[in-house]
Amino acid sequence: MFELEEKTYQRLRPTLPPGKFALIRGEDLVGLYDTQEAALSAGTERFGLTALFIRKVGDEVMVVTAPALSLGILRAHPQPVLPG
Secondary structure, three states: OOHHHHHHHHHHHHHOOOOOEEEEEOOEEEEEEOOHHHHHHHHHHHHOOOOEEEEEOOOOOOEEOOHHHHOOOOOOOOOOOOOO
16 A cells, blocks of 8 residues: 555655655655645545555655544544433
């Protein structure tokens, strides 16, 4: 998963500004963002609820595979429902 995006990132890496979050889809750099949340929001708006390749330039691999969870649409720890 994301082999093409990783190759694209490695090809573009010398031209990308450190510290920005790169959103890559296939061979295309979709955009550069100041925060992971901004990249996630832009990717979800454009591509829907799917796995996204988001990488902070200069950091190790960061792959987000649950945008609904990250956006708070789903909760990892839902509130318990009390009877009564």
